[in-house]
Amino acid sequence: MIEIKNISQSYSRRGRKKTLKNINFVVPEKAITAMVGANGAGKSTLLGVMANIVPAQAGEVLLAGEDITKIKPSDVAKKIAFLRQTQQLSVKITINDLVEYGRFPHCGGRLQEIDKQKVEEALGYMNLLDLRDCYLNELSGGQRQRAFIAMVLAQDTPYIFLDEPLNNLDIKYSVEMMKTIRMMVDELGKTVIVVLHDINFAAAYANYVVAMKDGEIVQEGKQEEIISKGVLDTVFDHDFNIVRHDGRSVCLYFDYKL
Amino acid sequence: MEVTNKKPGFRNQMTAFSVMAALLILGVVLYIFARTYVKAWRLGVEMSRQAFDQILGRSVPALVGMAIAAVVIAVVSLLFQTMTESKVLTPSMIGFDAVFIGVQTMLLFFFGSTSVLFQNSYVNFLISAGAMVVISLLMYSAILRKSKNNMIFLLMFGLVLSGIVGNGARYLQTIMTNYEFFQLQAAIHVTVNNMNTSIIFLVLPIMVLLIVVILARHRTYNVLILGGAQAKGLGVAYEKELHRNLILVAIGMSVATALIGSLTFLGLLAVNLARMLLKTHRHLPLFIGSAVIAALALIMGQGVVELLEGAIPVTVIINLIGCSYLFYFILKENKKF
Numbered sequence: 001m002i003e004i005k006n007i008s009q010s011y012s013r014r015g016r017k018k019t020l021k022n023i024n025f026v027v028p029e030k031a032i033t034a035m036v037g038a039n040g041a042g043k044s045t046l047l048g049v050m051a052n053i054v055p056a057q058a059g060e061v062l063l064a065g066e067d068i069t070k071i072k073p074s075d076v077a078k079k080i081a082f083l084r085q086t087q088q089l090s091v092k093i094t095i096n097d098l099v100e101y102g103r104f105p106h107c108g109g110r111l112q113e114i115d116k117q118k119v120e121e122a123l124g125y126m127n128l129l130d131l132r133d134c135y136l137n138e139l140s141g142g143q144r145q146r147a148f149i150a151m152v153l154a155q156d157t158p159y160i161f162l163d164e165p166l167n168n169l170d171i172k173y174s175v176e177m178m179k180t181i182r183m184m185v186d187e188l189g190k191t192v193i194v195v196l197h198d199i200n201f202a203a204a205y206a207n208y209v210v211a212m213k214d215g216e217i218v219q220e221g222k223q224e225e226i227i228s229k230g231v232l233d234t235v236f237d238h239d240f241n242i243v244r245h246d247g248r249s250v251c252l253y254f255d256y257k258l
Numbered sequence: 259m260e261v262t263n264k265k266p267g268f269r270n271q272m273t274a275f276s277v278m279a280a281l282l283i284l285g286v287v288l289y290i291f292a293r294t295y296v297k298a299w300r301l302g303v304e305m306s307r308q309a310f311d312q313i314l315g316r317s318v319p320a321l322v323g324m325a326i327a328a329v330v331i332a333v334v335s336l337l338f339q340t341m342t343e344s345k346v347l348t349p350s351m352i353g354f355d356a357v358f359i360g361v362q363t364m365l366l367f368f369f370g371s372t373s374v375l376f377q378n379s380y381v382n383f384l385i386s387a388g389a390m391v392v393i394s395l396l397m398y399s400a401i402l403r404k405s406k407n408n409m410i411f412l413l414m415f416g417l418v419l420s421g422i423v424g425n426g427a428r429y430l431q432t433i434m435t436n437y438e439f440f441q442l443q444a445a446i447h448v449t450v451n452n453m454n455t456s457i458i459f460l461v462l463p464i465m466v467l468l469i470v471v472i473l474a475r476h477r478t479y480n481v482l483i484l485g486g487a488q489a490k491g492l493g494v495a496y497e498k499e500l501h502r503n504l505i506l507v508a509i510g511m512s513v514a515t516a517l518i519g520s521l522t523f524l525g526l527l528a529v530n531l532a533r534m535l536l537k538t539h540r541h542l543p544l545f546i547g548s549a550v551i552a553a554l555a556l557i558m559g560q561g562v563v564e565l566l567e568g569a570i571p572v573t574v575i576i577n578l579i580g581c582s583y584l585f586y587f588i589l590k591e592n593k594k595f
Contacts, residue, residue: 048487051491052490053487053490053491072493073490073493073494073495074493075493076493077491077492077493078493080491081491082487082488082490082491083488083491084485084487084488084491089483089484089485090343090344090345090483091345091483091539092537092539093483093539097539097540098484101480101481101484101492102492104477104481104492104493104494105492105493108477108478109477109478109480109481110477155492
């Protein structure tokens with residue numbers, strides 16, 4: 001269980017401008033939780049703090065009841081896999097090598113049989129077995145993102161945190177990616193938290209939604225409760241129009257009137 | 259499902275290593291040959307067994323010094339590139355050389371040429387090394403932590419640091435006495451030909467230890483190429499690692515600079531050539547490859563220089579080639595740079 005207690009965070013030295021204000025939150029298990037909100041709402045920062053990538057300035061993150069900052073980094077990495085927004089790497093690296101690095105918390109880079117097996121499974125799960133010897137920079141955006149997800153899967157953790165995994169992906173690959181994340185929860189029993197920019201992907205695939213604004217959680221709850229005009233209008237400061245399609249909500253946020 | 263053990267390009271790597279090793283041996287032979295038989299032939303005298311042994315006795319420390327300094331420079335440069343997530347930076351570009359000269363100048367100026375701080379090679383070495391470690395930590399807290407990946411900023415910092423320290427040193431040099439100035443020249447103009455052999459017994463164990471410490475962690479460095487945040491996600495204590503490695507880099511650079519002077523482009527050249535030849539991002543083969551290439555370049559280069567009766571210093575050749583390579587590299591990778 002991951003529990004966030006009174007987390008506050010600020011970038012400026014005197015703490016005047018807070019990026020996170022007194023956040024309390026319990027991660028829903030074995031479900032997709034989407035974090036949504038405008039730019040600068042603090043979604044990525046919160047995700048980083050939860051995975052102990054960014055040290056918490058005030059408050060604490062409890063992983064199975066234990067303060068996460070007191071746990072050995074490699075032990076945290078056996079429980080939580082964190083994937084940052086993809087960036088260009090400065091070196092050429094093959095998919096296979098990348099996925100093998102997912103095993104680092106378990107084996108420190110010395111791959112044992114079990115590690116090799118997990119790498120095979122992850123590659124197989126993401127349909128990358130044929131591409132394993134390709135270099136990342138030779139791949140399409142979708143394939144590259146799949147490779148990173150495979151690395152996260154190889155890490156074999158109950159919790160998976162993804163920071164804007166749909167960034168730079170076109171529609172086809174975005175949908176594919178969300179379906180994969182859905183499968184990770186439904187088939188592999190993972191707990192996934194994902195920062196999303198497009199509210200409709202949250203509406204379509206997430207179980208829970210955390211809506212953030214100005215460093216605070218405005219509202220959190222089941223997807224059906226959050227994807228509503230009342231909540232979204234406040235969170236995004238915008239006039240939303242929610243329609244129902246095939247039993248799910250779809251947000252229309254385009255303003256036709258000129 | 260079949261679990262493959264094959265690593266792509268392994269066969270090529272072995273070939274590359276063999277060729278490099280062979281060339282290295284050739285370089286050593288060339289160096290000794292140039293210093294003995296060629297020299298004797300040029301002077302028109304017979305090479306006696308005794309003279310040969312004598313020259314060999316003098317060549318061995320020079321060879322060891324060159325080899326170990328080259329290895330340290332290569333290893334430290336690769337580590338630095340990994341930590342800064344860049345392929346064109348080397349520690350000397352951040353102004354380490356200038357700091358070495360600056361420290362020497364200040365020691366001499368403020369404590370005098372007879373001071374133990376300046377005269378005792380061990381004390382002197384420890385002070386310069388300490389200063390470089392401090393500078394690198396300052397650099398870490400001031401720059402790397404806040405604007406990592408910001409190469410322009412890092413290079414600017416190096417430029418400004420070199421400028422300030424260099425000019426400060428030059429100012430002190432102009433107002434010091436002639437005698438002190440010559441003393442200083444002798445101390446800061448350590449080159450491959452004029453190696454500071456007095457500290458070799460202090461430096462050798464440090465260097466060997468340093469190389470062992472760095473090589474032992476090659477698996478962690480592999481993960482670091484994914485970037486700080488991602489490495490942390492994989493359980494690397496990144497801040498600690500960054501701190502530690504920058505200190506190692508600073509120690510390595512100060513040791514190498516104190517022993518054979520500054521070789522700005524050797525590390526850059528060796529590391530990138532190793533990358534090109536070995537086609538891998540893994541640190542163990544790259545460490546070994548770049549170390550061998552650096553040693554090869556220095557020893558073979560020095561051998562050629564001896565053959566040419568020292569017409570050009572080997573550092574000039576290496577810097578010329580390294581510099582052209584850097585140009586080529588920047589132009590080629592322009593988009594990424």
